[in-house]
Every structure is written in structure tokens, then in C-alpha cells.
Amino acid sequence: MAGPPADVVVVGAGIAGAAAASHLARRRIGRVVGIEGRTPAAGATGRAAGIVSEQMWNRWDVRAVQRSKEEYAGLAARRAPGAYRTNGFLRWAASSRIASALEARTEELRAWGVDVRSVGASELERRLPPLRSTGVAAAAFAPSDAVVTPSDLTAAYLAEGREQGVDWRSIPPVDRLAREGGSWRWSERTGDRARIAVVAAGAWSKALLAASGAPLPLAPYRTQAAVLQPEPGVPDDLPSFHDLDTDVYGRPEEHGRLLAGDGTERVEADPDRFRPTGDPEFVSHLASCFGDRLPGWTDLRLVRAWAGVCVATPDRRPVVGAVPGVEGLYVLTGFNGFGVMRAGAAAAWLADEIVDGPRGEDGPLGPVSPARFAGPVRPFAPRPGFTLQAGPDPEF
Numbered sequence: 001m002a003g004p005p006a007d008v009v010v011v012g013a014g015i016a017g018a019a020a021a022s023h024l025a026r027r028r029i030g031r032v033v034g035i036e037g038r039t040p041a042a043g044a045t046g047r048a049a050g051i052v053s054e055q056m057w058n059r060w061d062v063r064a065v066q067r068s069k070e071e072y073a074g075l076a077a078r079r080a081p082g083a084y085r086t087n088g089f090l091r092w093a094a095s096s097r098i099a100s101a102l103e104a105r106t107e108e109l110r111a112w113g114v115d116v117r118s119v120g121a122s123e124l125e126r127r128l129p130p131l132r133s134t135g136v137a138a139a140a141f142a143p144s145d146a147v148v149t150p151s152d153l154t155a156a157y158l159a160e161g162r163e164q165g166v167d168w169r170s171i172p173p174v175d176r177l178a179r180e181g182g183s184w185r186w187s188e189r190t191g192d193r194a195r196i197a198v199v200a201a202g203a204w205s206k207a208l209l210a211a212s213g214a215p216l217p218l219a220p221y222r223t224q225a226a227v228l229q230p231e232p233g234v235p236d237d238l239p240s241f242h243d244l245d246t247d248v249y250g251r252p253e254e255h256g257r258l259l260a261g262d263g264t265e266r267v268e269a270d271p272d273r274f275r276p277t278g279d280p281e282f283v284s285h286l287a288s289c290f291g292d293r294l295p296g297w298t299d300l301r302l303v304r305a306w307a308g309v310c311v312a313t314p315d316r317r318p319v320v321g322a323v324p325g326v327e328g329l330y331v332l333t334g335f336n337g338f339g340v341m342r343a344g345a346a347a348a349w350l351a352d353e354i355v356d357g358p359r360g361e362d363g364p365l366g367p368v369s370p371a372r373f374a375g376p377v378r379p380f381a382p383r384p385g386f387t388l389q390a391g392p393d394p395e396f
């Protein structure tokens with residue numbers, strides 16, 4: 001026989017759910033239960049590249065990254081030394097249209113207080129020696145951008161949450177949340193319930209919300225990354241980088257390796273049936289982009305390649321807050337491929353909203369509230385990517 005309902009159940013122990021449970025417990029909301037249907041960080045979190053960059057395209061996102069960075073730096077210092085490292089982030093473009101957009105974006109980011117500046121060819125090659133800068137028309141460098149180890153940060157949030165009293169449980173994935181007598185029941189077998197439910201189930205959120213009678217416009221999509229071993233090896237303090245012409249990005253990994261990616265697919269994927277290994281076309285695309293633009297690295301040996309499933313929204317913004325018209329149900333998802341870098345802040349602001357009550361359009365969650373999707377849910381094609389432009393369908 002189930003006991004009295006918990007105060008909150010958080011579904012999902014990716015970085016978002018782990019952070020949310022920890023923040024809710026710190027805010028002393030009462031009894032918090034966390035449920036994970038696989039293993040912590042088994043979803044996108046454990047497959048992410050871990051780049052954390054303030055070079056975003058909306059003000060909210062910049063603030064979210066800034067706040068998350070502070071939080072991750074502190075969390076890593078307390079619990080996971082090495083899980084947060086400042087290495088800077090370089091971006092460049094040869095195409096004149098993309099270069100103009102990069103220059104305009106860099107100025108805008110500076111006006112928003114981001115530590116980023118334009119750099120010329122000689123600085124570009126000095127900071128990233130394997131690069132051939134021929135034809136590059138614009139470049140920007142953000143010295144305080146960072147790289148993190150997402151699974152270590154998740155484990156650190158889980159540990160801090162547990163110390164604050166969060167009851168993290170490993171159970172089979174829940175099929176649906178059922179509203180019963182003013183609370184949410186997540187297990188028919190045990191009858192376990194909570195007053196408030198937070199869905200932080202990553203790519204599975206779409207199906208879980210729909211089965212719980214609260215559908216939202218979400219589209220899971222597959223994206224890929226690979227670890228390469230170049231010659232010579234990659235120093236730890238090399239900046240992360242993004243070639244805007246090809247959309248290929250990279251960051252230094254341990255043992256002198258490089259983690260690189262692009263490979264975002266613009267079609268919906270099933271998180272229970274996607275191909276978890278990297279496609280040969282993806283790997284050969286990386287090799288050809290590196291050969292053209294980063295010829296200082298030779299013998300790029302493939303160590304491994306993989307894919308994970310992220311979550312798109314129609315406007316490419318996260319969806320965080322109370323589900324309109326459904327009492328006691330909150331979501332924390334829709335990160336469009338950039339969830340590691342914004343989850344800490346989004347989770348903290350969500351915990352504030354749950355504990356203190358809604359702050360409306362001007363509150364910290366105003367721009368990402370699920371309320372913007374009130375009405376019928378229509379299918380859409382995912383359009384994520386590390387783009388320069390805001391809006392649902394950016395050109396680049």
C-alpha cells in the first residue's frame with residue numbers, strides 16, 4: 001500500500017533532471033523522489049560533447065549559459081575535479097554572408113556582456129595551430145568558454161541531491177503519469193504518487209507527456225559525434241572550435257584526442273530505436289572537413305563514433321515551466337542540442353518557479369515557458385544546429 005504522496009517526482013536522471021531534483025531539495029520543497037528508467041546520464045547527457053559556450057543567439061540563452069557555467073565550476077570544484085575546464089572557443093567563417101553574420105553576432109554578444117571578440121588570421125592560427133586560415137573572412141574568440149564532462153556533473157548533482165534528501169530510484173521507465181486525487185501516480189504497481197511532477201525525460205519526454213494527456217510540440221532527433229586521435233596529439237588547453245562553413249566542431253579530449261561532431265539529422269528519431277553508432281558518411285565528412293581546414297593534424301585515426309537523441313522544439317528554444325492547463329505538471333526539456341550548457345540554470349529557475357510560484361512573462365522562464373505552445377500540437381521538422389541566427393528556421 002502506497003504511503004502519502006511525495007511533494008515532487010522528477011522523471012529522468014540526465015543532467016537536467018539531476019540538477020532539478022538537487023535544486024528543489026535545496027529549496028526545501030519537501031519530499032523529492034527522482035526516478036530513472038535506465039541509468040543516470042544514459043540518454044543524451046552521456047553522449048554529449050560537453051562544450052559550454054556563451055556564443056548563443058538569444059539573450060535568455062546567454063544568461064542561462066552564464067549561470068550554468070558558474071554553477072558547474074562550483075559543482076566540479078566541490079565534487080568532480082576536472083569536470084569543468086576553461087579553454088575558450090573559436091569560431092570562423094569563409095563565406096562572406098556567414099562572416100558578416102558572425103561579425104554582427106559578435107558585436108551583439110559583446111553588448112550583452114559576453115566575453116568575446118573578433119580575431120584576425122594570425123591570432124586564429126596561433127590559438128589553433130593545425131588550422132589553415134586561407135580564405136577565412138571573420139573569426140571570433142570567447143576566452144572564458146569551457147568544456148565539461150556531462151556525466152560527471154550529473155553524478156555530482158545526484159550526490160548533492162541525495163545529501164539534501166532526494167530519494168533517487170532506479171525503476172523500469174514509466175509509461176505515463178496519471179492524475180489521481182490531486183496528485184500524479186507514476187507506478188500502477190506500487191501506487192506511488194507525488195503532488196507535483198517534473199518531466200525531464202529528454203528524448204522520451206514527447207511520448208511520456210502525450211501518454212499523460214499533456215502533449216507538447218517536441219521532436220526527438222539524432223545527432224553524432226566522434227573521438228579522433230590526430231598526429232600530433234591535441235593539447236588540453238586547445239580551444240574548442242566551430243567551422244561555421246561546414247558546421248563541424250571540435251574540442252580537446254583526454255589522451256591528446258579530439259572530440260568532433262556535426263551530423264545533426266533534420267528528421268524525427270525514435271529514442272528506443274535509433275542507430276547508436278556513427279554513420280560512415282558522418283565520419284568521412286569529418287575527415288574531409290578536417291583535411292581541408294585543419295591540415296596540421298594528420299593521421300586522424302578514428303577511435304569511436306556514436307549518436308544520441310536530442311529534442312527539438314518548433315522555435316528552437318527550450319521548454320521549461322508549468323504545462324498550461326494541467327495542474328502540478330512541469331517540463332524541463334527541448335534543449336535543441338544545447339542542454340548541457342543550459343540545464344543548470346534552467347533547473348534552478350524551474351525550482352524557483354515551483355517553490356515561489358510563477359513569475360509570468362518577465363520572470364526568468366518567460367521566454368521558454370510551455371505556455372507559448374498552448375493549443376493543438378502540430379508536427380514539425382527539427383531545425384537545430386549551432387547557428388548564428390535566432391528564430392525557427394535560420395539560414396545559417
Ligand SMILES: Cc1cc2nc3c(=O)[nH]c(=O)nc-3n(C[C@H](O)[C@H](O)[C@H](O)COP(=O)(O)OP(=O)(O)OC[C@H]3O[C@@H](n4cnc5c(N)ncnc54)[C@H](O)[C@@H]3O)c2cc1C
Nearest residue numbers: 012014016037043044045049050051174202308339340341
Ligand atoms: C552527440 C551529441 C553532442 C552534444 N554536444 C553537446 C554540447 O557540446 N553541449 C551541450 O550543451 N549539449 C550537447 N548535446 C545535447 C545534450 O546532450 C542534451 O541537450 C542534454 O544532455 C539533455 O539532457 P536531459 O537531461 O534533458 O536529457 P537526457 O540526458 O536524455 O536524460 C533523460 C533521462 O530520462 C530518463 N527517462 C526517460 N524517460 C523515462 C521514463 N519514462 N521513466 C524514467 N526515466 C526516463 C532517461 O533514461 C534519461 O536518463 C549533445 C548531444 C549529443 C547527442
